[in-house]
Amino acid sequence: MSELRGVVVSHAAVAQALVAAVTAITGIEGALTPISNEGCGTEALGERLREAVGSGPAVLFVDLPGGSCFTSSARYAKKGGADIAVVTGVNLAMLLDFVFNRDIPPAEAARRAVDAGGKAIRVTSS
């Protein structure tokens, strides 16, 4: 199986910042591609996704479970022709886990990401 590609899709510069943080922490480069919706309509965002995903397989990590980043990603996953899973609510913890676990199918990687990302969200009280 070819190694999974991760694409982080976000508003403004969130995706670039997350990908830079993953590289800073792990030293791994090239596993994640950031995409911003800045200045994009649906068509242009779809084109950015096509360039980033290539022939797949891939997991798309989207910032919000709704909105232009999400609708374009979900539409691309359905119609883009590659094996793609979409995860919403991207955070740094799920991306850190993902870059070390890319030898599994997209759907499994997506479930794993949701688990890793969810575990990182907690309330810490003194």
Place this chain on the structure above:
Amino acid sequence: MTLALYRIDDRLIHGQVVVGWGQPLDVSFIVLVDDEVSSSDWEQDLYRMGVPPQIEVIFASVEKAAELLPGWESDARVGILLVGDIDTAVALAGRVPQVRRFNVGGVHHRTGRKERLRFVYLTDDEAAKLRQLAARGIEVTAQDVPTARAVPVGEFT
């Protein structure tokens, strides 16, 4: 209340609409007028996911919207009406005289379009259609978020 915003935005339902405009207007319903989306349950599910459960989302074709718009205008709640392109706006305004204003909120780059504002790209034909709407007495302005200036149609077409 009424439909507080008639918006042309090729992203349809997204953050600027739901949060940027929806919060300050205290919106209770969003009407998405689009022939393609109104005939696709899957697309409707996608757009619903971006909207909090307390806000009703109504999907309508242009034809259906023309029929139901007077009711939305007299609804006691505040609503937003969205179309995805200028042709849909023109079609709706041509059928319903109650359409008196359009906010151009996002029409993005595509082959043949020129940049008019940071968030508005238009072909010459689209610009002419907006001017024609204005000539019929419809207020046409461009404004992406409520805190920005509403740019009159004459300044960007």
